[in-house]
Amino acid sequence: METLQGKTALITGSASGMGKKTAMRMAERGAKVVINDIVPEKVEQTVAEFKARGFEVMGRVADICNASAVSEMVQAAVDTFGSLDILVNNAGMEKAGALRNLSEKDWDVTVNVNLKGAFLCSQAVHGHMVGKGWGRIINIASRAWLGGPGQAPYASAKAGLVGLTRTLALELGRKGVTVNCIAPGLIHTPMWDELPEKNRTAFLEKQPMGKIGEDDDIANTILFFANEEASFITGQVFYVCGGRSLFAG
């Protein structure tokens, strides 16, 4: 795989899960990385881990739903590293429930973090990318954008992220910036390990490959889109879900 030497990457929500794994893989390929999250202790711990491995890293506690916090974070990254070339809109969360049980607050927080946050971060970084004539915006949606019972806010936000991806790809294509979207299926997280055996079995029965994915399956795909090799790919939704997107329900 090619090097990311000379590139700076901002990965939102990168103090845990697949965001952290992606930041690590990018740093291993020579990128300078900005770790962002809303949980200060997690940012501190992640930055310490990266520094211990000798990587160029900065941490920034910022809520991606807050426009001024986002623009300060992006400016700090550019001031520290000189450029911002890759943005991974990874931070996400879900308030799930049947339509009758969901509150307005559930809707707002889910749509804000998964969709508005990606809009604000893209808006804040795109000028730096356009100025250099090179950039990568990679949005982490979900297979759930296709629709999932109990997932009205999340599926709607992730579907919105697909629309944002396609629109920004059209707007930024001639400026050297590609914008793509990855739609993960079930990925191994601590939450998965905590599920009762019968629930895990029920989920696995619906997996065409009979297994769920790992953080590295997503990180590797993000790396592919960040690379020069993917320079003629934009506006696409790429499923990393072991074939689960092939049928509904």
Ligand SMILES: NC(=O)c1ccc[n+]([C@@H]2O[C@H](COP(=O)([O-])OP(=O)(O)OC[C@H]3O[C@@H](n4cnc5c(N)ncnc54)[C@H](O)[C@@H]3O)[C@@H](O)[C@H]2O)c1
């Ligand atoms: N895990 C899965 O099975 C799965 C499947 C499909 C899609 N996804 C998507 O992948 C992405 C990463 O998922 P994960 O499982 O690694 O999640 P995770 O919970 O491990 O990591 C997400 C991080 O985002 C941070 N975050 C939340 N709100 C934020 C905000 N307002 N500002 C900044 N940071 C914030 C959290 O603190 C957390 O550290 C998410 O967008 C999620 O919707 C996950």
